Amino acid sequence: MKTLYTAAAAAALTVGLGATAAQAGETFDAVKERGELVCGVHTGLAGFSAPDEQGNWSGLDVDVCRAVAAAVFGDSEKVKYVPLSAQQRLTALQAGEVDVLARNTTHTLTRDTANGLNFLPVNYYDGQGFMVRKDLGVDSARQLDGATVCVQTGTTTELNLADYFRANNMQLNPLTIEAFEEVNAAYASGRCDALTSDTSQLAAIRANDLPNPDDHVILPELISKEPLAPAVRHGDDQWFDAVKWVLHAMVDAEEMGITSENVDQVKAETDNPNVKRLLGATPGMGEALGLPNEWAYNVISQVGNYGQSFERNVGQDSPLNLERGLNALWTDGGLQYAPPAR
């Protein structure tokens, strides 16, 4: 009961203050004033955002929140994480419950427009694919005519699957299951010939959940594009710019070879004008964004560059062990490309 009264009082207070906060308008001002970033994340998705045994969040999406906090406040810990379900994530951002949504959300046209979102640079290029047992002798998704395919219900994955089979005039026998773990178990026990999901998930399932990873192969076809990107809401272009450049800075830093380990040394020794501008040795960039001069330095020293974040959360140094693939730098044949900070 006490809880309720306190909550009711808090709610009344929020309503009272909310009106004035809305007048001040800008998300950016509100964030600075609050001294804490409110970041919408997944309730628990390995590698992207998940709490550990002690409730500390980590993951590729969580690193976006940490990087933004590091840039704005100089402290990557000043984040309040709001776990969001798939259904409520867009509303939560629209209604102003979170400042940034970093919850493996696919960038699409309707979300960009009708839902009032501004998408930031893609932090993970994903796509839906298939995994099959090697002894099935299949090496292309086109050969899956009549196959039983395990798929999780209620996701776009299910719709993409049906579209793909219809477009290619193939007969589909879907085995739809609600829970993620059970879909994997169904595939592992041989109840279906193929398993479909985002390829990042397939790779992780193969590495962790199947007894003999080498018996399974991920087919080369991607049947959907899933550019996963963080987002902010319409209406505050300065905030949009600032968060966008935090993401760009992480990619630029990787391209320049700046890591959390060598950032101090690089900053002290470098003669490269691009690096100097990025790290704030030559001032100006931070001011243009409305951020402290040290913004990118703080991001890199506290969170690391994009490559470090990738390897730590989903890559070689994580149990998921995903390849860089499409998420390699453009200089390595991937799609990660950031405009120059100048």
Next chain:
Amino acid sequence: MRQEERDARNPAYTHIEEPDEPTAGHPTQRVWDMLGWTKKHLFSSIPNTIATLVCLYLLWLIIPPFLDWAFLSAIWSSDTPDACKVDGAGACWAFVEQKHRFILFGLYPFDEQWRPMTAVVLFIAALAASCYPPFWSKWLIPLWAVVLTVCGVLMYGGVFGMTYVDNTQWGGVPLTLILSVTGIGLAFPLAVLLALGRRSNLPAIKTICVTFIELIRGVPLISVLFMASIMFPLFMPEGVTVDKLLRAIVGIMLFTSAYLAEAIRGGLQSLPRGQYEAADSLGLSYWQKTRLIVLPQALRIVIPPLVNQFISTFKDTSLVIIIGLFDLLTSAKTALADPEWRQFYAESYIFAAILYFSFAFFMSRYSQFLERRLNAGTRR
């Protein structure tokens, strides 16, 4: 003092328990009875015998492997999942060992988890005390005021050197208890009013109550929660937010009250007309009549459906998973997000199921006890 004398002086001893089962006879007689019973119920005819044998065979197929999995081959303790991944390993209770604090308390700051722990223990102790008839007195009201305040202070903190913990970080068992107890506790008085209102002679009140009950009963709880968490914020002016936990509690409360109201109305209708007329003839006002004559009898009749609804609400709180609150089931599910451990989902769900079952089972046993006690005078 002889037994009979003591019994006569203390009314408690004169209460005669109905024997639960027929008194057992001589031991050999009992063995005979068992054989006879088996013959009569399990092997009375050929189809019956076949059915019995098939069932026994199925049990033989299921139970020994389950016991082996759950106990004999189970891995009880390990820091890494590797021990559970060897061939022939059974249930990986090491998962629960590693993750139990997260499952029990969700995202509550790790070092502060003694606070929700204390709050839950205190709360359950207060609940147990209030369930024990000799303690029923007006002292329970201040007791609850104190207990709830202390629990609130423990959970929120911010005073006495405890750090402030926002309610978005609450989770696990405390959150499930808060949702269900506040949901049920606030719904009950509302439900009584709704039930009385639905039987009212005043057309306006009656219409409001009927509309509310039918509207809420006509939709599933999940859509009420959806409205509360997803539609509601869109209607609010920009930048205005209402606490997520509060929205969930109000949603659960409104939903439960509509169902409870109908159960209570059943009790009101089952009272003989004479009771109302007798109360009227004594010159009691409407509220006196309701408070002294009608409700005590009506509520006693509807204990089974009420408890049914309580248990159902308790379990339905797990639906808050769709609005991102970390109740017991959500945190059990989230503990599985760790890729190292996620193949042990059965263990995680079994652990959550045991917790849910112990609460629900207690409620159902207690309601049986309460029914027996309150209906002692009118047992038919």
